[in-house]
Structures are given as structure tokens and as C-alpha cells.
Amino acid sequence: MDIESADQALHILHIEDSTADQGLARITLRRAGLACRIQTVETFDDLQQALATQVFDLILADYHLPGFTALDAWALVEPLSPRPPFVLLSGAIGEAAAVDVMRLGMTDFLRKEDMARLPLVLTRAMEVHEARRAKEQAMAELALSERRLAELTEHLQSSIEEERASIAREIHDDIGGSLTSVKFDLAWITRNSPANQALQAHAGAALEMLQHALGASQRIMMNLRPPVLDQGLVAAVQWLAENFERRTGVPVQLRTSSEQMATSPEVQLVAYRTAQEALTNIGKYAQASRVEIELSDREGFLTLEVTDNGCGMTAEQREKPRSFGLRGLHERARTVDGWLDVSSQPGRGTSIIVSVPLPSRLT
Template structure:
């Protein structure tokens, strides 16, 4: 049985259609076909490109319905004119003989759909579908724009948090150095003075034990201060990475080799901090996920106008679960940091080990190192 026609929707807003057609008869047939399909619509007829442009500028339409062969121009010309004017409307070509090649080209350029005039009964269906697709595309564009804005705000928040964290680290390191470190050093001097002057052997042993514990506390405070904001950063990136590698080797027993393209690599302060934190996080990951590793190689270069930091270990590689956890917290934060200085972070892991590579383009093109020989530490 034939399907029942669409029930009329009295409250439906009429579809505003700009009809580009040079035949009054065909225009009447279009109106009749839409009425028969019970598609509420209002049609404005134009037959020249000038009138077409004027109506688009002066009126608001929901859809354009255009013949393909028109005096002096084609429906595709009208489509391009509409796009040039900045309008984003569903555009349907209704033609007597458009030809397969022209139809494919029209669809390729972005025309919503096309229909032959001898199949006018499907016109309402084609128009409804074009309107639905256009509405879905616009909704997706709005959602994409909102998502992009959300990501941008999250990136700004992440940057703000990183800057705040670095400032807080510097403040805490300064307080440890000035207050805690100074107080511990003063107490150590007093205990040493007492130890030298006491004649009681038991008291001397207690004082010596206290001095040992105090020295341990001083070492711990210095280590914490260096991890928070190492003053060695003031001596340059190469020196800071070398110190970081040496400290890691002493603490874990894993051999660390640092290779640099020169003794001193000059980079902006924010790039230096990103590279240092990347090396620090990479070594932390080695301690967490590659405890079986026996060696770590750190390569630092500024050749060809790009700062490259690569930290590789010979451990068993990170498991899928460990990589997800690292990417969710440590490495993801490093990626955000890298993007803020126009760089990027690459992570690869296999049974042969894990490699973390930071790349940051430097201003001025060529690298700034002056020593062509590599500096090994």
C-alpha cells in the first residue's frame, strides 16, 4: 500500500526558499509539488545572477533551489557566488538535464543535492534531507567550536597552573635555603662547639649522633631545594642536565651518560625550564617503570635550529597500563609544556627500552653552539 502523506503541521514555520529558475512553468510545478507533499514553504523567484545576489543580501532564506542551465551562467556559478557572499545555505540543484559529470562536480564542490525535474515527486524529500543535513552540520560545527574553546581554556589553565607551580617551587626552595637551611647550619655549629668542649664521653657520643642526624637533615633539605628549583639552572641547560644525571646515578646506581652538542647551549629561559623538567620526569619514569635498566643515555643538541633532548634507557619498556598512567599525569603535562614553547614530545617504548624525545624549534634558524665537537659527560 502507498505510504500515507505527511500530516500537515499548522504550527510549522514555512521553509524560506530562494528559487533560481528562468521558467515560470517550472516554478509553478515546484510550488505545486511542495504543496502536494505538505511542505510549508515560501518561494521567491529570481532568474538572473544579479537578482540572486540582491535577494541573498536583503532576505533570510533557509535553502536555495536552482536550475543548472540558466541564461549566461550555471547553477554551480550561483553556488560559488553564494559562498563568496559568505552565505552557508543548503543548495539543491533542480535541472532537466544536468549530466552525470556536472552533477558529480557540483556535489564535489559542496552542493547539498541534485534532482531531475522529471522526478519532481521527490523534491520535498530532497529538500527535507538537505535541511536536516545542514542543521546537523551546523550543530557539529558549533560543538567543534565549543570543544576547541574548551580545550583552549584547559590549555590556558594548565599553563597557569604550571607557572604557579614553578613560582611556588622557587618560593619554597628559597624558604628552605634561607630559613630551614640557615637554622640547621646554626644548630650544627652550636652542637659542634658543645662536642668540642664537653668532657663527658656519653654526652659527646649523643652530640656526635645528633650532628650526624643534623647533617642528614641538611643534606635532605639541600636535595629537596635542588629538586624544587636547582640553582645550577643559572649555569645553563647543559650543566643542569649533567647535574641531574649525576644525581640520579648516585641515587639509583644506574649509569647515566650525558652527551651535548656543545658545552653551553643558549636557549630562552622558558625553553630551558621545559627541557630540564622533561629530563627530570624522564628519569623519574626510569626509576618507577624501568628499575631493571642498567644505563640511561641523555642526548642534548641544538643543531639545525632545533633543541632536541632525548632520554633513553635499556630497561624492559613500559607496560600498557604504566604508559596510560604516565600519559595521564607526567608525560601529558610535559606535552602541554612542550606545546607552550611551540615544541612537541615523542614517546616510544618496546622490550629494548623507552625513549622520550623533546623537540623545540629555536628562533634564528641554526643552532647557537660554538664547539663543533660533542661534549661528553
């Protein structure tokens, strides 16, 4: 540890009632070239006053002092924030007792007979202290970054869902309404031009294309923000299961703890999107012949479990780069204080479980 100026000199509080030992410590540190400012205290009242009015870089303490011990001094130092390193410098206790004292959280112990090692011990104590403080700062910054990322994720998810709902309304109100009007007009043309076979054929082909466009717009609208969600989570998951079974031919068994579940719209949407993503993955990758969905609101939690008997996944497949589906589900669950668990083994299927705590008034 390099100290290049007086401003960088260590401010040390030396708790010691022996004038000789005070002087020896000063001389030892000065001869070692360790820049420091040492303030000594001998009584407990002076110690309290010093700690209350000043900030010290390091505490150096004897064990036995008039009317108190180093343990009493440690009780005053331990709650400080930031807490300076605490080095015990004493010849009055044995090694075993010193180890017990160190377990309380003190930084280091040195016997007075080894006073020559004091500069090294203090330097090491400061280096350990700085490393610990840097680690704590890094951890705090990481926690702040994670909290901000979670807040951003929640904001993005909310924005995406709002945009989806807005697009779904536009498809329903504008595109769906326009296509339906055109369908009525084509039907009128078909009814009122029975003699013109060419016109009938073109109108019939247009009606078929129009019906396909209406079906596509309805599917897009349902995927964006299904109106069935307004009927409750159970109905929405039931619709997902029936639609999946109809598209893939894979049977889906749905079990629910009740027909209606009193959950917030945010929680409903998280559960719905989890089921939707799980079924999408099963349809694309699982090669399953059976799917089971269990939805429960018992014991203070909303729990959704989607299980298949397909080919399963390896840990590497779940963690591969750009695999954002499951990660997105994890982040969705976090936005409502829930969590997601994925259990899968190659050849033994996959189970995806999302659990969200429910407010007591809803259970």
C-alpha cells in the same frame, strides 16, 4: 523535519527563469505540506541583490539561466557563512555532469522530471545541513575547550613552578640557615666540653642528625628548583645525570651539541622537568643497565632525548588511568609550542623525546 509555525517556515531562494517550473515547484511543496516561503530570481543581478540583503535557509537552482549558470550561482553562495544547502533542480544536464557539479560541494541534485521527489530531497538536504552544522559547532566548542584547557594547564604549571621556587628559597634562606646555625652551636659545644663524655656523645649524635637534615633539605630544595638551572640547561641536565648515576649505580652517557644553549627560561624548565621525570621513571620501573641522554639545539629546535635499555612499556601501560607523568610532560611541551614523543616496546627499552622550536634569533 517538523515545521510547527510560520516562523519556522523555510526561506527558499529559487533561481529559475521558467514561470511554469516556478509554479510547479511551489505547488509540489505546498501539496507535500512543507511550510516554506519561496522567493524567485531570474537574473544574475537579482541573485546578487537577494544574497546580499537576505539570509536563506536553502538555495534551489536550475542549471542554465539567462546569462549565467548554476556554477556562477554556486560561486556566490559558497563563501557565505553560514552557507545554506544548495540543491540543483535541472533537466538540462546528465547524471555524469551532475556528479561533477556535486563534487564542488553542492548538497543534492534532482531532475525536473522527478519533481514529485522535491519535498523529500529538500527535507533531506536540510537534515544533512543541520547535522553538519551541529558537528561543526561541536568541533568548534571542543577546540575552544581544548584551548582553554591548554591555557589553564599553562597557568597551573607556571603557578606550580613559582610556588616551587618560593618554597626552595624559604628552605635555603630560613630552614637551611637555621640548621647551619644550630650546627655551629653544636660544634662549639663539642669543642668546649671535652671532659663531659655524655655531653660529647649527645652532641655528636645531634650533629649527625643535623647533617642528615641539612642533606635532606638540600635534596628537597634541588628537586623543587635547582639553583644549577641558573648556570644553564646543559649544567642542569649534567647535574641530573650525575645525581641519578650516584643514586642508582646505573651509568648515564650525556651528549650535547654545545656547552651553552641560548634558550628561554620556560623552555629550559620544560626540558629539565622532562629529563627529571624520565630519569625518575627509569629509576622506579625500567630495570635498566644503561641510560643515554642527548641534548641538542641544532636545526632550529631544542631536542632532549632520554633513552634506556630497560624492560620497556606496552601501549596499555602508557595509557592506563591515573598515569599522569607522561601526560604532564605532553602538556608541558605544549605550553612552549613543543611536542613529546614516547617510543617503547616490552623488553627493548624506552625513548622519550621532547622537541621545542627555537626562535630564529636564538639558533
